[in-house]
Amino acid sequence: MRKTDKKMDNQLRHVLTEVCEVALKDINGFQWLTHVVNYSNFPKSLQVVCVFDTNENLSYFMSKKTKIELDGLIQLKLSTINLAVNNATDHVFYDTEQNCDEEHQGKWVNRLVQKSYGS
Secondary structure, rough: OOOHHHHHHHHHHHHHHHEEEEEHHOOOEEEEEEEEOOHOOOOOOOOEEEEOOOOHHHHHHHHOOOHHHHHHHHHHHOOOOOOOOOHHOOOOOEHHHHHHHHHHHHHHHHHHOOOOOOO
């Protein structure tokens, strides 16, 4: 990873941590988030993955305006580090601990490597 990539990754972690803190407080079932990126195709390759505990809580979240608000917060926070994404929904994806347990025996590293959220 180049020095500029490391700097951007640190900035991404910082602003996404801020998003995570808000979501943990305000959104039922939200557990954590992470990002996956290929810096040779950045920012197009950026994927922010928001993880919920169960499919039921994720379904409820997806049916409410809270999803639009969380997508908007992520887009806003990305803009604070001069990372303009036209449409946050192209970069924000949702998953659950329940799905990871069932499909990857709870091994998130394997899930994130094998699963392409943008496809």
